[in-house]
Amino acid sequence: MSTPSGPSGSTGAGPSKPKPIAIITIGMAGAGKSTFVQRINSYLHGLNPPKPPYILNLDPAVTRVPFEANIDIRDTVNYQEVMKQYNLGPNGGILTALNLFTTKFDQVLGLVEKRADSVDYVILDTPGQIEIFTWSASGAIITDAVASSLPAVVAYIIDTPRTTAPATFMSNMLYACSILYKTKLPFILVFNKTDVEPHDFALEWMQDFEAFQAALASHSGTRDSEGEPTYMNSLMNSMSLVLDEFYKHLKTVGVSSMTGAGIKEFFDAVDASRTEYETDYLPELERARKEREKSLQDVKEDSMNRLMKDVAIDREQNPEAFARDRWDEDDNEDEDGGDIDIIDQSDEAWPGQYIDVTRPRRHPDESINWPRPG
Numbered sequence: 001m002s003t004p005s006g007p008s009g010s011t012g013a014g015p016s017k018p019k020p021i022a023i024i025t026i027g028m029a030g031a032g033k034s035t036f037v038q039r040i041n042s043y044l045h046g047l048n049p050p051k052p053p054y055i056l057n058l059d060p061a062v063t064r065v066p067f068e069a070n071i072d073i074r075d076t077v078n079y080q081e082v083m084k085q086y087n088l089g090p091n092g093g094i095l096t097a098l099n100l101f102t103t104k105f106d107q108v109l110g111l112v113e114k115r116a117d118s119v120d121y122v123i124l125d126t127p128g129q130i131e132i133f134t135w136s137a138s139g140a141i142i143t144d145a146v147a148s149s150l151p152a153v154v155a156y157i158i159d160t161p162r163t164t165a166p167a168t169f170m171s172n173m174l175y176a177c178s179i180l181y182k183t184k185l186p187f188i189l190v191f192n193k194t195d196v197e198p199h200d201f202a203l204e205w206m207q208d209f210e211a212f213q214a215a216l217a218s219h220s221g222t223r224d225s226e227g228e229p230t231y232m233n234s235l236m237n238s239m240s241l242v243l244d245e246f247y248k249h250l251k252t253v254g255v256s257s258m259t260g261a262g263i264k265e266f267f268d269a270v271d272a273s274r275t276e277y278e279t280d281y282l283p284e285l286e287r288a289r290k291e292r293e294k295s296l297q298d299v300k301e302d303s304m305n306r307l308m309k310d311v312a313i314d315r316e317q318n319p320e321a322f323a324r325d326r327w328d329e330d331d332n333e334d335e336d337g338g339d340i341d342i343i344d345q346s347d348e349a350w351p352g353q354y355i356d357v358t359r360p361r362r363h364p365d366e367s368i369n370w371p372r373p374g
């Protein structure tokens with residue numbers, strides 16, 4: 001996978017242009033992710049001069065997307081066939097399709113990087129079932145791969161009219177909180193559908209802890225028959241204290257993907273996130289990489305030491321066998337002179353080719369062997 005070449009390094013010659021910023025849209029089913037992507041796409045096209053983004057659709061199950069995706073998972077994996085062939089239900093099918101696609105994600109990144117000089121924004125639309133992306137290995141791999149190659153920001157889309165109940169609001173915020181701590185990326189809470197329900201109540205609850213508690217108390221079912229706060233109510237009270245800390249790390253915007261209201265403010269927040277990515281995320285990424293390298297090095301050294309110790313003991317215990325067990329240099333060369341060629345297949349034409357996962361290696365030059373059941 002790619003490594004960052006610097007916070008805002010240019011990928012080509014000529015005057016240095018900042019790298020495009022990747023917007024990863026995540027949100028509960030039906031929150032309006034795809035409509036939002038379509039809206040920001042049309043906003044960017046409408047700028048003067050236009051700034052068409054590079055769009056990736058990662059939802060294999062969607063039948064129609066309201067935007068023209070540059071890379072579409074559906075061109076690579078047939079979700080219906082995955083379900084049939086692997087005997088899966090809809091969610092397993094989406095997850096497996098995403099896993100299969102992730103095995104090719106380095107090529108996707110390569111294509112994105114090729115366009116890095118000509119686009120300012122890379123937008124990812126994710127599957128409707130939020131947990132498939134946020135709690136799967138492939139979701140994490142895709143997010144990490146994108147974020148280590150480009151500045152990235154998470155746009156967490158919230159269905160505002162459906163979060164007016166304090167308990168629903170809190171669970172949505174807790175979910176957002178868990179994604180923030182998992183990805184550690186700059187985070188924008190996007191309150192969508194403000195044409196139906198303005199997001200003022202949410203802002204108030206986020207800024208004023210007591211207002212949220214009051215809203216909680218005014219909802220029925222917060223006291224039991226003896227007048228004591230119910231378990232849910234006291235749990236939520238304590239949770240809202242935790243969330244107070246979480247809110248400090250966020251940017252919040254209210255938008256309507258239907259009317260286009262608030263989209264400019266959203267982009268102001270995205271542009272501000274670039275600095276946050278550079279000052280917070282990149283150093284953390286670098287630190288984690290160094291740590292990984294160090295522990296790998298430690299493991300290597302440890303195995304080497306143990307091997308040398310075993311060899312020494314063996315030599316002491318059985319000197320005769322050791323004397324016979326010499327490396328004969330003449331035996332070491334094979335007929336070709338001993339060199340092994342590593343074949344780089346990544347230049348093969350891939351994008352746009354349709355991979356039928358039901359028939360492994362359908363294409364003679366496509367060296368993929370999909371795992372098969374049984």
Ligand SMILES: Nc1nc2c(ncn2[C@@H]2O[C@H](COP(=O)(O)OP(=O)(O)OP(=O)(O)O)[C@@H](O)[C@H]2O)c(=O)[nH]1
Nearest residue numbers: 028029030031032033034035128192193256257258
């Ligand atoms: N009124 C209103 N409706 C919206 C808005 N954004 C999205 N919708 C509607 O919400 C519904 C779901 O929108 P999608 O964009 O498909 O949501 P999604 O999150 O991509 O859905 P999945 O990918 O299926 O989870 C559609 O009926 C949209 O028309 C908005 O800003 N205002």
Ligand SMILES: [Mg+2]
Nearest residue numbers: 033034059128
């Ligand atoms: Mg969608």
